[in-house]
Amino acid sequence: MSKFRKLFKNKARRNHYIVGMVILIATAFSFILFLQRFAYISMSKQYDGVNLEQRTKQKYEHVNKVNAKRGDIMDVNGDMIAGDSTIYNIYAIVSKKSKTTAGKADYVVNKERTARILSKYLPLSAKELRKYLTPENKKQYQVEFGPSGRGLSIEIKRKIAAQKLPGIHFVELPSRSYPNGIFATNLVGFTKADNANDANSNISGVMGVEKYFNKLLSGRDGKKITKVDNSGNELPDSEVIEKSSADGSNIYLTLNxxxxxxxxxxxxxxxxxxxxxxxxxxxxxxxxxxxxxxxxxxxxxxxxxxxxxxxxxxxxxxxxxxxxxxxxxxxxxxxxxxxxxxxxxxxxxxxxxxxxxxxxxxxxxxxxxxxxxxxxxxxxxxxxxxxxxxxxxxxxxxxxxxxxxxxxxxxxxxxxxxxxxxxxxxxxxxxxxxxxxxxxxxxxxxxxxxxxxxxxxxxxxxxxxxxxxxxxxxxxxxxxxxxxxxxxxxxxxxxxxxxxxxxxxxxxxxxxxxxxxxxxxxxxxxxxxxxxxxxxxxxxxxxxxxxxxxxxxxxxxxxxxxxxxxxxxxxxxxxxxxxxxxxxxxxxxxxNQGKSPTKATEAGSQYVSIPSLLDKSTNDSLTRIKDLKLQSGVIGTGNKVVQQLPASGEKVMPDQRIVLLTNGAMTMPDLSGWSKNDVLKFAEITGKQVTTKGDGYVVKQSVESGQVINGSGKIIVTLKNK
Missing domain, CATH: 3.40.710.10 (DD-peptidase/beta-lactamase superfamily)
Structure with missing residues (x-):
C-alpha cells in the first residue's frame, strides 16, 4: 500500500501508470471484440452483408450457362419449318491502341479500302461506311453500323471475314432459321433474343406457335462449373461440376x-x-x-x-x-x-x-x-x-x-x-x-x-x-x-x-x-x-x-x-x-394429291426453290436464273454475285425476279417493267431510300440506268398498271 502511495506521489510515474492501464484495458477490449467478430464471421460466413463463401466461389469458380437447344418446328411430314440458327453483328475497332496477341494492329488501318470492301456486302455506300468509321469522338474504341450491320447471315459473315480486314470483328448471336421464307408466318410466329447483345442469350417466341409452345420449345438450360486461379485460368485436374441441359421438344404441325x-x-x-x-x-x-x-x-x-x-x-x-x-x-x-x-x-x-x-x-x-x-x-x-x-x-x-x-x-x-x-x-x-x-x-x-x-x-x-x-x-x-x-x-x-x-x-x-x-x-x-x-x-x-x-x-x-x-x-x-x-x-x-406421279410432278412444279448464287459469276448466275424460268435484275458492274434476293432456299412462283448485287460499282439498273415487289427488293438489297408512285409496273425512274448510286439521294420510281 505504501508502495502505491509513493508511486502516486510521483506525478510522472502516476501518469505513466494510468496511461499503461488504459492501453492495457483498451487492448484487451479490442482483442475481445476481434475474437467476437472473428467468431461471428466464422459462423455466419458474412462480412458487411457480403456472403464470403459465395464471393470466394465467384472468384475461384467459373460458372458457364449451357444453353438448351430450342426445339424444331416441323410440318406433318417432318420437313423443317423453324430451327436453331446463328446470326452475326459486325463492328469495327477504330482505336489505334488495339493490338492482336502477336502485337499487330487490330484496328481499321485503311478506312477507304475497308469502306469500299464492306459496301459490297452491307446495304450501305462506301461514303456512309467511311462516316461510321470516322466517329466524332476521337477516343471512341469501336463503332457499329446501325441496323445494316446486324443480323448478318453466315454466308455474308464468311465473305467479309475472308477479306481479312484489320479491326473488323463479329459478335455471334443465337437466332432462328425459317428456311421456307414466308410460310404460314403469322401462324408459326417468330422469336427474338431475350438479350440482343448477349451471345449466350436465350431466344423466346413472340407470336404464333413459337409463343404458344415457348416453354416446351425452350427446354431447360444447364450449367458447367470449373475451378480457376486469380487470373481466371482453369486449374488443371480440377473437378468439373456439370448440370445437364434438356433440349426443347420438337413440335410437328398439321401443315402440309x-x-x-x-x-x-x-x-x-x-x-x-x-x-x-x-x-x-x-x-x-x-x-x-x-x-x-x-x-x-x-x-x-x-x-x-x-x-x-x-x-x-x-x-x-x-x-x-x-x-x-x-x-x-x-x-x-x-x-x-x-x-x-x-x-x-x-x-x-x-x-x-x-x-x-x-x-x-x-x-x-x-x-x-x-x-x-x-x-x-x-x-x-x-x-x-x-x-x-x-x-x-x-x-x-x-x-x-x-x-x-x-x-x-x-x-x-x-x-x-x-x-x-x-x-x-x-x-x-x-x-x-x-x-x-x-x-x-x-x-x-x-x-x-x-x-x-x-x-x-x-x-x-x-x-x-x-x-x-x-x-x-x-x-x-x-x-x-x-x-x-x-x-x-x-x-x-x-x-x-x-x-x-x-x-x-x-x-x-x-x-x-x-x-x-x-x-x-x-x-x-x-x-x-x-x-x-x-x-x-x-x-x-x-x-x-x-x-x-x-x-x-x-x-x-x-x-x-x-x-x-x-x-x-x-x-x-x-x-x-x-x-x-x-x-x-x-x-x-x-x-390431285396422291394420284399418278405425273400429276404429282405437275403440281409440285408450280413453285421454284431459289438456289444460292453467292460468290458465283454474274454470267453463270443469269444463265441459272433463266433456266429456272425466273427473271433477273443486276445491280453493279462486277463479275461476281455478293448478295441476292430472295435468299437461297426460299420458294417463289415462276417468272418472279431474283435481284443480284455484284462486287463492282453500285450502278442503277433499268427498272422498266419491274413490279412494286421487285422495286422493294432493290431498295432492301441496296439500302437506298426508294419512293414509289402509283401501282403496277415501273414506267419511269428518277436515276438513269447505269448511273452510280452510292452517293445518290432519294430514288423516285413511277408505276402504272398495264
Whole structure:
C-alpha cells in the first residue's frame, strides 16, 4: 500500500501508470471484440452483408450457362419449318491502341479500302461506311453500323471475314432459321433474343406457335462449373461440376408443305394484283380437323422481319369480323334441323321491314315471289330473315350456341378472340341469320362448317399433330380428332351439302364461277358489310369482306376451303372472280394429291426453290436464273454475285425476279417493267431510300440506268398498271 502511495506521489510515474492501464484495458477490449467478430464471421460466413463463401466461389469458380437447344418446328411430314440458327453483328475497332496477341494492329488501318470492301456486302455506300468509321469522338474504341450491320447471315459473315480486314470483328448471336421464307408466318410466329447483345442469350417466341409452345420449345438450360486461379485460368485436374441441359421438344404441325407453299403462291398473286387490305386462306381436313394450309396477307418474312410493322398479329384467330352470307350455312342447317323448313313456301324477295329497319337482298329489286328452297342458292337475305322468323329467335340463338358461335375454339394459338353475338334488337336477331350483327374468327367458322362435312359431328380445328422428345424420339403428346359437339343430325347435314352443291350448279346460283370440272364442289359465297367507325356500314363497291366456303367433294368432304378477302384496293375483276383465282386452282391441287406421279410432278412444279448464287459469276448466275424460268435484275458492274434476293432456299412462283448485287460499282439498273415487289427488293438489297408512285409496273425512274448510286439521294420510281 505504501508502495502505491509513493508511486502516486510521483506525478510522472502516476501518469505513466494510468496511461499503461488504459492501453492495457483498451487492448484487451479490442482483442475481445476481434475474437467476437472473428467468431461471428466464422459462423455466419458474412462480412458487411457480403456472403464470403459465395464471393470466394465467384472468384475461384467459373460458372458457364449451357444453353438448351430450342426445339424444331416441323410440318406433318417432318420437313423443317423453324430451327436453331446463328446470326452475326459486325463492328469495327477504330482505336489505334488495339493490338492482336502477336502485337499487330487490330484496328481499321485503311478506312477507304475497308469502306469500299464492306459496301459490297452491307446495304450501305462506301461514303456512309467511311462516316461510321470516322466517329466524332476521337477516343471512341469501336463503332457499329446501325441496323445494316446486324443480323448478318453466315454466308455474308464468311465473305467479309475472308477479306481479312484489320479491326473488323463479329459478335455471334443465337437466332432462328425459317428456311421456307414466308410460310404460314403469322401462324408459326417468330422469336427474338431475350438479350440482343448477349451471345449466350436465350431466344423466346413472340407470336404464333413459337409463343404458344415457348416453354416446351425452350427446354431447360444447364450449367458447367470449373475451378480457376486469380487470373481466371482453369486449374488443371480440377473437378468439373456439370448440370445437364434438356433440349426443347420438337413440335410437328398439321401443315402440309406442298399445299402450304402453293397457298402462299396463290395469296401472293392476289395480293400483288388486287391489293386487298386483308386476305385469309385456310384448308382444313374435313375428317380430322387438321389445318393443312393457312396464310394471310399482309404478312412478313420471319428471317428479315420485312413487313412485320403491318402484320403484327395472327388474323386467323386474333381478328373478329362479320362473316356475311357464309353464315347462311348455319341458318339453313338450324331451320332444317329444328323442323321449321318449308322449302316450297313462297316469299316476296327484294326487301323486308324488321324492327323498323329495311333489310334488302343484294339484288334489291328481288326476283319476285320465289320458294324458300332458292333463298340459299340465290343468297337471299330476305329469305334467311324468313327462316329466322319461322324458327323464332330463341331457337336460332340455341343453334348458334350449338355451333359454338361466340366461343373460342381453343386451338393451340395465342390471342384467340371469342367474337360476339348482337341479339338485343329484333333487327339484330334477323341480321345474324345472314352474317351481320355477329362477330367470329376464321377458326370458329371452320369448326362450324365441319358439322356439315361430318354428318352433324363438329370437329375442333387442330394445328399441332404431335410433340416429340428430341432425346428419345418418343411422342410425348399427340393431338387426335376432337369431336366438340353435334349441333345437327346427319340427315340435316346431307340436305345442306346438297344445297351447297346447287349454289354451283344452278343457273341462278351465286357460286357458278367456282365450278371445277371433274370435281363435285359445294360452296357458299359471302359478301359482308364492314362496320363504319362513324356508325352504320361503309359504302362503296369494294368496302366489303368477300368470301367463299367450299367442301370438296360436297357429298363426302375430305377438305374444307375457306377464303376471305377484305376491301381489295384494285378491284379490276368481280370479287367472286378474284376469289376463284385462289379457290379453283387450290381445289385442283387438293384433289390431285396422291394420284399418278405425273400429276404429282405437275403440281409440285408450280413453285421454284431459289438456289444460292453467292460468290458465283454474274454470267453463270443469269444463265441459272433463266433456266429456272425466273427473271433477273443486276445491280453493279462486277463479275461476281455478293448478295441476292430472295435468299437461297426460299420458294417463289415462276417468272418472279431474283435481284443480284455484284462486287463492282453500285450502278442503277433499268427498272422498266419491274413490279412494286421487285422495286422493294432493290431498295432492301441496296439500302437506298426508294419512293414509289402509283401501282403496277415501273414506267419511269428518277436515276438513269447505269448511273452510280452510292452517293445518290432519294430514288423516285413511277408505276402504272398495264
Amino acid at each position: 408443305s406442298k399445299i402450304q407453299q402453293y397457298t402462299e403462291i396463290l395469296a401472293q398473286n392476289i395480293d400483288e394484283k388486287y391489293a386487298p387490305k386483308d386476305l385469309q386462306i385456310l384448308v382444313m381436313n374435313a375428317k380430322t380437323g387438321a389445318i393443312e394450309a393457312a396464310t394471310q396477307r399482309p404478312t412478313f418474312n420471319p428471317t428479315t422481319k420485312k413487313g412485320l410493322d403491318n402484320s403484327w398479329r395472327d388474323t386467323l384467330v386474333e381478328d373478329q369480323f362479320e362473316p356475311g352470307s357464309v353464315m347462311k350455312i348455319l341458318t339453313l342447317s338450324a331451320s332444317i334441323d329444328s323442323g321449321n323448313y318449308s322449302p316450297d313456301e313462297l316469299y316476296k324477295s327484294g326487301t323486308v321491314e324488321v324492327g323498323g329497319r329495311t333489310i334488302g337482298d343484294w339484288n334489291t329489286a328481288g326476283w319476285g315471289y320465289i320458294p324458300l328452297s332458292q333463298a340459299f342458292t340465290r343468297s337471299s337475305n330476305v329469305g334467311m330473315v324468313k327462316l329466322e322468323e319461322q324458327m323464332g329467335s330463341k331457337t336460332w340463338m340455341e343453334y348458334m350456341k350449338r355451333f359454338h358461335i361466340g366461343e373460342k375454339t381453343g386451338i393451340e394459338l395465342p390471342g384467340e378472340v371469342a367474337g360476339r353475338i348482337s341479339f338485343e334488337h329484333v333487327s339484330d336477331q334477323a341480321m345474324t341469320a345472314f352474317g351481320q350483327s355477329v362477330n367470329v374468327n376464321t377458326m370458329q367458322m371452320l369448326q362450324a362448317f365441319s358439322a356439315i362435312a361430318n354428318g352433324g359431328k363438329m370437329i375442333k380445328p387442330q394445328i399441332v399433330q404431335k410433340v416429340v422428345d428430341p432425346n428419345t424420339g418418343k411422342t410425348t403428346k399427340s393431338f387426335k380428332r376432337d369431336v366438340v359437339g353435334q349441333p345437327i343430325k346427319a340427315s340435316t347435314a346431307k340436305q345442306v351439302q346438297k344445297a351447297m352443291r346447287e349454289v354451283v350448279t344452278k343457273n341462278y346460283g351465286t357460286g357458278m364461277v367456282y365450278n371445277v370440272p371433274g370435281v363435285k364442289v359445294g360452296v357458299k359465297t359471302g359478301t359482308a358489310q364492314i362496320a363504319s367507325p362513324a356508325g352504320g356500314y361503309l359504302t362503296g363497291n369494294n368496302n366489303y369482306i368477300f368470301s367463299v366456303a367450299g367442301m370438296i367433294p360436297y357429298n363426302d368432304p375430305n377438305y374444307i376451303v375457306y377464303v376471305t378477302m377484305k376491301q381489295p384496293q384494285k378491284m379490276t375483276e368481280a370479287p367472286e372472280r378474284i376469289l376463284s383465282e385462289v379457290f379453283n386452282p387450290l381445289v385442283k391441287r387438293l384433289v
